[in-house]
Amino acid sequence: MNEKFKELVAQVLEIDVNRLSESSNTSNISEWDSLLHWEIIAEIERTYKIKFTMSEAAAFKNLGEIYAALQGKI
Amino acid sequence: MKDVITLIEKISVQDQFQEQYLKGILDTLTDLEKHSLADIISFFKAQGFDLDYQTRAYILIVQDTMKEQKYFFDHKKYRYSTYKEVAGHVYDDPEYMRLYMVGLILSQYFWNIHRSMMRHFREITKGVSGKKYLEIGPGHGQYFADAMQNMHFDEFLAVDVSATSVEMTKAFVAHTLKNSSVKYDVIHKNFFDFDDSAQFDAVVMGEVLEHVEDPLSFLKKIRSVASENAFIYITTVINAPAIDHIYLFRNRDEVLDVVNRAGLSVVSYKEFTPQPSISVEKAIRKEYPIDIALILKR
Numbered sequence A: 001m002n003e004k005f006k007e008l009v010a011q012v013l014e015i016d017v018n019r020l021s022e023s024s025n026t027s028n029i030s031e032w033d034s035l036l037h038w039e040i041i042a043e044i045e046r047t048y049k050i051k052f053t054m055s056e057a058a059a060f061k062n063l064g065e066i067y068a069a070l071q072g073k074i
Numbered sequence B: 001m002k003d004v005i006t007l008i009e010k011i012s013v014q015d016q017f018q019e020q021y022l023k024g025i026l027d028t029l030t031d032l033e034k035h036s037l038a039d040i041i042s043f044f045k046a047q048g049f050d051l052d053y054q055t056r057a058y059i060l061i062v063q064d065t066m067k068e069q070k071y072f073f074d075h076k077k078y079r080y081s082t083y084k085e086v087a088g089h090v091y092d093d094p095e096y097m098r099l100y101m102v103g104l105i106l107s108q109y110f111w112n113i114h115r116s117m118m119r120h121f122r123e124i125t126k127g128v129s130g131k132k133y134l135e136i137g138p139g140h141g142q143y144f145a146d147a148m149q150n151m152h153f154d155e156f157l158a159v160d161v162s163a164t165s166v167e168m169t170k171a172f173v174a175h176t177l178k179n180s181s182v183k184y185d186v187i188h189k190n191f192f193d194f195d196d197s198a199q200f201d202a203v204v205m206g207e208v209l210e211h212v213e214d215p216l217s218f219l220k221k222i223r224s225v226a227s228e229n230a231f232i233y234i235t236t237v238i239n240a241p242a243i244d245h246i247y248l249f250r251n252r253d254e255v256l257d258v259v260n261r262a263g264l265s266v267v268s269y270k271e272f273t274p275q276p277s278i279s280v281e282k283a284i285r286k287e288y289p290i291d292i293a294l295i296l297k298r
C-alpha cells in the first residue's frame, strides 16, 4: 500500500497513519465502524475517480483488500 | 435471554460491522432493557415473525441506512425530497414497513444513538400528567407504550400515516399493557389532515419531522393542537440520511429556527451522536448524523 493511500484513510479515521496496515479493519481499529467505512469508501472513490459497487465495498475484509480492489480499477 | 443472544449471533454472521458493534452490547443494557428486548423478540416470534425474520428486518434497516449514508457522503444531500417518492415503497408497502419497524424497534436497544434517546425520553417524561396525550408517528409503538407506562393522562391518542404502523402500535401496546385499563386509541391519518380543534396537554413526536416536506407547517399544526401549557417533545435528525428522510436539517440552528418560526419556544434540547467516542462537535464538523431531542412550549 502506498503512503498516499494510507494517509487518505488515516485522515478519514482521524488516527495516526502508523496504526494502519494491510490487515486493518473494523475489528482492530476501534474508530472504523460502518459509518466510517462508507466515508473511507466515498473518499477513495472521490480521490481516485473510481467506483466500487455497494456489495463489493460492504464485503472488504481489511484495508489490504480495499487497496487491491483499487489497483484493479486504476 | 437465549433468543437475544441467538438474534445477535444471526445478525453478526451477516454483517462484519454489526458483529463488531454488537460485541458486548448486552453489558451496556440495563437489566430492565435486557428484559424489554427479550420480551419484544418473543412478542414478534409469537406473532409469527421468527428470529430469521427479525434478523432480516434488522439487517435491512442497517443496509438501507448505510446505502443512504453513502449517497449522502457522495452528494451531501438526501436522495429523496418529496413525500410521494417515499410513501409508496415505505409507509404504504406493508411488507417493507413491517420489516422496517421491526428493525427500528430493535435499533432502540442495539444502536447507541437510539438507546440514549430512549433513556432520555424515559427520564424526562416520568410523572408528566394531564388530560389528553397525543403522539404523532408512533411507528413500532415503543414510545407510545412507554408513555402509557410513565405518564398519567386520561386518554392517549396516536396518529400515523402508515396503516402498518397503526396495526403494529396497537398490537404492541395491547401486549405491553396487557392488564392496564388506560384509555387509548391509534388512528390512521396523515397528521396534516388531523382535526385541529382538539387540544392536547402533551404532544410527542419522535423522528417524524425529517419525513415531511414542510416542517414549518407541521410544527404550526402541532402548536395549534397543543394546549396552553402543554408538554411538547419532539426529536428530529441532522445530517442523518435514511430511506425515507426527505427534509435535510444541516445543523442545529436550522432546527431551532423552524421551531421558533412555528411559534414554539425551546425549553431545552439535547443532542446525540452515533458513538460515545464521537462528540457532538466532531459530528457537526464531519457532518455525521446527529439526533436532537427538544422540549418545547407554546
Ligand SMILES: C[S@@+](CC[C@H](N)C(=O)[O-])C[C@H]1O[C@@H](n2cnc3c(N)ncnc32)[C@H](O)[C@@H]1O
Pocket: B091, B104, B136, B137, B138, B139, B140, B141, B143, B159, B160, B161, B162, B165, B189, B190, B191, B192, B205, B206, B207, B208, B211, B212
Ligand atoms: C421513523 S418512524 C418513527 C417511529 C418512532 N416514533 C421512533 O421515534 O422511533 C416515523 C413514523 O412516522 C410516520 N409518519 C411519517 N409521516 C407522517 C405524517 N405526515 N403523519 C403521521 N405520521 C407520519 C411513519 O409512518 C412512521 O411510522
